[in-house]
Amino acid sequence: MTASPSTASKTREFTREEVAKHNKADDLWIIVDSKVYDVTRFKDLHPGGISVFLEDDIMGQDATEAFYGLHRHEVLLKPQYARLVIGTIAGEKSVVTATAPGALSQVPYAEPTWLTKGYFSPYYKESHREFQKAVRLFTDEVLYPDAQAREEDGKRPSQAVFDKCAELNIIAMRMGPGKHLKGRTLMNGLVKPEEFDYFHELVLHQEMCRINARGYQDGFGSGSVIGLPPILNFASPALRDKIVPEVLSGKKFIALAISEAFAGSDVQGLRTTAKKTEDGKHWIINGTKKWITNGTFSDYFTVGCRTDNGFTVILVERCEGVETKMIKTAYSSTAGTAYITFENVKVPVENTLGKEGQGVYVMLSNFNHERWVMCCAASRNQRVIVEECLKWSNQRKAFGKPLNSQAVIRAKIAEMIARAESCQAWLENITFQMCNMTYKDQANKLAGPIALLKMYCTRTAQDTARDAMQIFGGRGVTKTGMGRFIEHYHRTVPYDAILGGAEDVLGDLGVRQAIRQMPKNARL
Missing domain, CATH: 2.40.110.10 (Butyryl-CoA Dehydrogenase, subunit A, domain 2)
Structure with missing residues (x-):
């Protein structure tokens, strides 16, 4: 099969010496990650202005370091920029590649330890691992593009996404384990309803919050997660049989x-x-x-x-x-x-x-689960920021050296990592208790610990947001470009500290429960 002219041109190889000859405003090539770009016409359309291309160390030269100091890799994947590629450098291969949909990150601490090669966990079984793979692929291919588009236009999550979620019974699984899953096919049969536990649900929430879109994250189903359980548990059979199927099918909200x-x-x-x-x-x-x-x-x-x-x-x-x-x-x-x-x-x-x-009992029955769900997301979202900061500090040059050569930057990242790891460890411990306690025991024993965990997760998240802003500098307050996820996180993370109970209220709840459990003979 004969290659098309455009395909043939992109497989052409050049030497660096050949590229260096194209170093004039009316004949301008650059190299980015071993690919050769003809930017002769594009330079006049460049959003950042033409001057960036007219530097002596850019025209006809390797602009990889300069590019990644200003742009995210995803920019190169857009069709309008991919068309500028005319070939590659002979004998060289691209180093930077986009993470494939569904793949795990190789950046240290970007994944919880149970997903990190060479590490172990007593909590997760093979069904959890297979489930994680499927949910991540769904998140990357279905949720992420819709989330980014809706954050931009402010519209509610697309109905097509709800329909796809309903097909896999994702909406039902977000309610947690229970009778409502009976007879349902979960994730194309990947998990049996009777085997679905709180660790499967933890995986579901943590994978889906990787979309880096806090508003969409709530719009996607927070209402059903907290609004439907009272129907499941306290409505009359007739009312329950009408409402629950409508909501779990994604047709009603x-x-x-x-x-x-x-x-x-x-x-x-x-x-x-x-x-x-x-x-x-x-x-x-x-x-x-x-x-x-x-x-x-x-x-x-x-x-x-x-x-x-x-x-x-x-x-x-x-x-x-x-x-x-x-x-x-x-x-x-x-x-x-x-x-x-x-x-x-x-x-x-x-x-x-x-x-x-007796409405207080109706509400209290779901508070633990609601707050636990928020802890799942808050702890995982911190890892997104850890990954962003590790990548940026490694590629960003300041004072002639990578940003991570500065001790103060490494100290901030160290604190971020410690927060993310401690949140996840505490969360997994509580999740294990939930899997092994009756619902009544959960209500009696875990209300305080979950309240304290939520307080800790949301408080550390705000510390991480502040440190990330310092690491990204001006880019951290810019809604587009290199620091857009940092800006979004810093702007939206305070919501977690309020929703489901304010930090101070939950902290006091946890301590009051502990005080009630103090043994009468306890003395110093």
């Missing part, structure tokens, strides 16, 4: 609507009311909710209300009297963060979740 302007972590301070009609058959709900993730596009709302008998949780379907407005946040509108008003919303009493006046 649900949000947890608890927080209010007057009551964030203080659930007892809620002002939204639910009053029964005279015939006792309906609730009439009035009030507002604020900072409700997925609220702008949800069909159902798991709503916390103040009733005559105390705090009650009620399922509300989007209907007349329900209005949602977008709240502009520092991350992105793809999360669907909403301000919701309920004005004389009429809801059947059958939509009550659990017993009237």
